[in-house]
Structure formats: structure tokens, C-alpha cells
Amino acid sequence: MLSDDEKPNYETFRDCLEGLVIQKLAIRPAKTRRRRPAKGSKNAIKPVEVSKEAEEEPTGNDAAELGEFVDVQLRRKHSESEANVNADSLTTKYLATEIFTSLAPELRTLSYAAVQNDAALRAKYEEPLPTSTLESILSPLPISVVDSLSSYGLLPATADLSRFLGPVLSDYVTSTTTALQEYAPQTRRASACEICDRDWIPLTYHHLIPRAVHAKVLKRGWHEEWELNKVAWLCRACHSMVHGIASNEELAKEWFSVERLREREDVQKWAGWAGRVRWKTR
Structure with missing residues (x-):
């Protein structure tokens, strides 16, 4: 359960994580290759000659069928896109919650005011975060986080967790410790x-x-x-x-x-x- 002091930072962390998750889960359409008939083959399909008038003036039935087909495809594409966005959002929310709640309390409440009042805290989270600090931050994470990242295809088996989540944590620290607009x-x-x-x-x-x-x-x-x-x-x-x-x-x-x-x-x-x-x- 997040405290009131932690909720704004959680939203910031989730935003930082979301960019990485969406990038990794982005669906790229597969390229289709047309098979070309062998030159000189008897079974090669010969192109059908179409008159210029037929190209410019499709029949009413053809136009109606084409319009209906395009409409169906657009609706299907929109539904698939919406489903993908919802899935990505749920994935991000789950991962953000699992990771954020495992962080140290001082990191969950990190702020510009906090680092101004605590020189040791400011030095500890000064950018760029060293590998030792990243490993220390991530060491309390439960094994379920790694399993989830792997099952979602976000973390390859050979990838290093600190290297993978390092940019997210750096963005989070920078966002929470940068001077607010009212101070600058x-x-x-x-x-x-x-x-x-x-x-x-x-x-x-x-x-x-x-x-x-x-x-x-x-x-x-x-x-x-x-x-x-x-x-x-x-x-x-x-x-x-x-x-x-x-x-x-x-x-x-x-x-x-x-x-x-x-x-x-x-x-x-x-x-x-x-x-x-x-x-x-x-």
C-alpha cells in the first residue's frame, strides 16, 4: 500500500518505465515477400490486361464491396491496437507496482527538497548512478520481477537487470530531484x-x-x-x-x-x- 507521500513518485516511476515497456512490446508488422514465378515456367501466372476505362471506373458492386472491406479492416485494426495499448498499460502498472514497492523508502519519497536537506542523500543519488548503486537499489527486488520481465519478453536471458532498468531509475531520480519550476x-x-x-x-x-x-x-x-x-x-x-x-x-x-x-x-x-x-x- 502506497502512502500519500509516495503516490506522486509512483506515478513518475511508472511514466519512466512505460516508455521502455512500450518500446520493447511494440508490435512491428512482419514483412511479406511475394513469390515470383520462375522465368519461363509454364505454370507462371500471366498478367491480365485491364482496359484503362475499367481501371478508372470500377463497377458499383466492386466499389461497395471494397468500401465494406476497408471499413472492416480499419475497425479490426483499431480494436487490435486498442487491445495492445490496454495490455501494455496493464503490464506497465503491474511491473511498476512490483518494482516501486520493493525500492528503499528513501528512494520512494525522493524529492528536490529531500536532497537539498540531506547532503549524503544528494551524493548517493547523484547522476550518473554508478553500477554499485544500481545493484544496491535492485538487490531487494523479488525474483517474480525478473520472471515477469522474462515472460513478457522484456528481459533476454543473457541481459543484466541493472543495465536494463538503469535508464528507468536514472530518469526517475532526475525527475524527482530536479528543481521544481517554482524554484527556477x-x-x-x-x-x-x-x-x-x-x-x-x-x-x-x-x-x-x-x-x-x-x-x-x-x-x-x-x-x-x-x-x-x-x-x-x-x-x-x-x-x-x-x-x-x-x-x-x-x-x-x-x-x-x-x-x-x-x-x-x-x-x-x-x-x-x-x-x-x-x-x-x-
């Missing part, structure tokens, strides 16, 4: 205001922990130093509203995330009103 404003720009959701007006970024109180925040231990650059992209109206509902100290201590801000009743009412306003800046 220079790397992205939101497409809409994170309070009122309007996407047609200019945005500014709001320091969720106001810069004016950074020294006090660190002195009193409200947040870690690496958290000071957290930002939210807001329109000018919402930016002003946020600074109007609380002091810098209150914002830093209580309202230091978009999620917390949006939980406030006054912010929800403002967002509902502002979202309906269609003004534009000059």
Missing part, C-alpha cells in the same frame, strides 16, 4: 496567471518568500536557504492583491506556496472575480 523562474514562464488563470495579459513573478525578509526567514529557521527563490507567475492585479492580504512576514511564514494562497477564501473570491474581467494592458 528563469527556466520557464507560465502560460497563465497562477491565481486567476487569465492567459491573455502580461505576467510578473512574485517571490513567494519576499526578498525583504530573507534574512529574518533564515535567522528564525522558517525556511531553508535553497527555498528562498520560490516564485509564482501572477498578473499585475493578482500580484498586488497578494501583497495586500498579508505582510511580508506573514507571506513568508504562512502563504509561501501557490497552493496555500489558493486555499484562502478571499483569494478564491478574488480569482473568481478577476477571471471574468477582460481588461488588457496598454
Whole structure:
């Protein structure tokens, strides 16, 4: 049973595993080779000459039969494709659950915040992951995982498990320990205001922990130093509203995330009103 802290990481791990599973289970249509009759053979099938008019104007019955045949084939192909996708999804879910629940607790709850607060943890899962670390991570996996990978045709008998799952684990570690967008404003720009959701007006970024109180925040231990650059992209109206509902100290201590801000009743009412306003800046 996954805890609430583990569920987001499980979904991330499953996404990382899914790409590999789908790639390995991809069905490639077999190439068919036409048999050519031997040159000069008496049994060779001679081509039938068809008039140009017959090629351009098929009979009504032929056209109808061809259309029905194509429709049936398309439906069959769609059904087979859908079945393959469902099978791949079930395979991925089963394997992801088996593997993820066998990982160490620190790996199941790995996050950007966790590695920032624990230097040893950060060093342990620093990319690229060495072979010794991969083997240590995978050693607790039950034998059923290897059997399942083999039965699904994902893991050849001669393949090394750490080499096979290494890219998946590396993608997972990178995804969970990379700085969130709110910590790296220079790397992205939101497409809409994170309070009122309007996407047609200019945005500014709001320091969720106001810069004016950074020294006090660190002195009193409200947040870690690496958290000071957290930002939210807001329109000018919402930016002003946020600074109007609380002091810098209150914002830093209580309202230091978009999620917390949006939980406030006054912010929800403002967002509902502002979202309906269609003004534009000059």
C-alpha cells in the first residue's frame, strides 16, 4: 500500500518505465515477400490486361464491396491496437507496482527538497548512478520481477537487470530531484496567471518568500536557504492583491506556496472575480 507521500513518485516511476515497456512490446508488422514465378515456367501466372476505362471506373458492386472491406479492416485494426495499448498499460502498472514497492523508502519519497536537506542523500543519488548503486537499489527486488520481465519478453536471458532498468531509475531520480519550476523562474514562464488563470495579459513573478525578509526567514529557521527563490507567475492585479492580504512576514511564514494562497477564501473570491474581467494592458 502506497502512502500519500509516495503516490506522486509512483506515478513518475511508472511514466519512466512505460516508455521502455512500450518500446520493447511494440508490435512491428512482419514483412511479406511475394513469390515470383520462375522465368519461363509454364505454370507462371500471366498478367491480365485491364482496359484503362475499367481501371478508372470500377463497377458499383466492386466499389461497395471494397468500401465494406476497408471499413472492416480499419475497425479490426483499431480494436487490435486498442487491445495492445490496454495490455501494455496493464503490464506497465503491474511491473511498476512490483518494482516501486520493493525500492528503499528513501528512494520512494525522493524529492528536490529531500536532497537539498540531506547532503549524503544528494551524493548517493547523484547522476550518473554508478553500477554499485544500481545493484544496491535492485538487490531487494523479488525474483517474480525478473520472471515477469522474462515472460513478457522484456528481459533476454543473457541481459543484466541493472543495465536494463538503469535508464528507468536514472530518469526517475532526475525527475524527482530536479528543481521544481517554482524554484527556477528563469527556466520557464507560465502560460497563465497562477491565481486567476487569465492567459491573455502580461505576467510578473512574485517571490513567494519576499526578498525583504530573507534574512529574518533564515535567522528564525522558517525556511531553508535553497527555498528562498520560490516564485509564482501572477498578473499585475493578482500580484498586488497578494501583497495586500498579508505582510511580508506573514507571506513568508504562512502563504509561501501557490497552493496555500489558493486555499484562502478571499483569494478564491478574488480569482473568481478577476477571471471574468477582460481588461488588457496598454
